Amino acid sequence: QVHLLESGGGVVQPGRSLRLSCAASGFNFNIYALYWVRQAPGKGLEWVAVISYDGDNKYYAGSVKGRFSISRDNSKNTLYLQMNSLRAEDTAVYYCARGLSGGYYTPFDYWGQGSLVTVS
Amino acid sequence: EIVLTQSPGTLSLSLGERATLSCRASHSVSSSYLAWYQQKPGQAPRLLIYGASSRATGIPDRFSGSGSGTDFTLTISRLEPEDFAVYYCQQYGSSYTFGQGTKLEIK
Numbered sequence: 001q002v003h004l005l006e007s008g009g010g011v012v013q014p015g016r017s018l019r020l021s022c023a024a025s026g027f028n029f030n031i032y033a034l035y036w037v038r039q040a041p042g043k044g045l046e047w048v049a050v051i052s053y054d055g056d057n058k059y060y061a062g063s064v065k066g067r068f069s070i071s072r073d074n075s076k077n078t079l080y081l082q083m084n085s086l087r088a089e090d091t092a093v094y095y096c097a098r099g100l101s102g103g104y105y106t107p108f109d110y111w112g113q114g115s116l117v118t119v120s
Numbered sequence: 121e122i123v124l125t126q127s128p129g130t131l132s133l134s135l136g137e138r139a140t141l142s143c144r145a146s147h148s149v150s151s152s153y154l155a156w157y158q159q160k161p162g163q164a165p166r167l168l169i170y171g172a173s174s175r176a177t178g179i180p181d182r183f184s185g186s187g188s189g190t191d192f193t194l195t196i197s198r199l200e201p202e203d204f205a206v207y208y209c210q211q212y213g214s215s216y217t218f219g220q221g222t223k224l225e226i227k
Contacts, residue, residue: 044208044218044219045157045165045210045221046218047216047218050216061215100170107167107210108210109167109177
């Protein structure tokens with residue numbers, strides 16, 4: 001079965017960096033676009049970034065553009081989110097997610113359990 | 121950016137009742153690229169409905185979605201105890217945005 005497991009969260013000071021990982025299993029990792037979505041404490045969901053199946057195309061929410069970088073290693077079935085210049089407002093649970101289909105115009109059918117990032 | 125507004129913010133209903141949740145978009149959602157998710161405390165969101173009206177795998181048929189353009193609805197025909205949660209709509213036709221959520225609570 002499909003499984004996504006995030007890691008790398010923690011407490012970090014403002015202005016510092018952190019890298020999240022998402023290890024995937026149970027599906028053909030190479031053919032799916034993958035996503036990061038975050039949820040601030042007690043708040044709603046916010047899409048953060050998407051990367052194409054081959055890593056060639058990447059898109060970001062305006063709130064993180066220029067500070068965050070999404071990448072993937074298809075040989076390791078792992079998705080990453082490099083977060084630089086962190087701010088207090090980046091505090092959230094970060095989820096990795098898979099699209100229902102391989103393209104971009106797709107909802108997110110599998111989610112990890114989330115990794116908490118606290119900027120303080 | 122397409123802004124999604126969900127109503128009501130909180131819905132209080134009893135077991136067995138029918139729930140109707142609304143999602144209104146600031147601009148037309150192309151090709152009905154509209155999804156609904158359920159989220160329980162401490163858990164990741166769960167995909168319920170996509171393409172405005174298609175149920176995701178394993179979702180009971182008491183959940184149904186409808187609508188097009190700018191107005192969409194999630195209906196739960198007969199509330200079960202496990203249905204009390206927060207529900208989010210999402211559009212995925214023009215970047216990706218979520219509504220602010222509707223909390224469905226037991227009356």
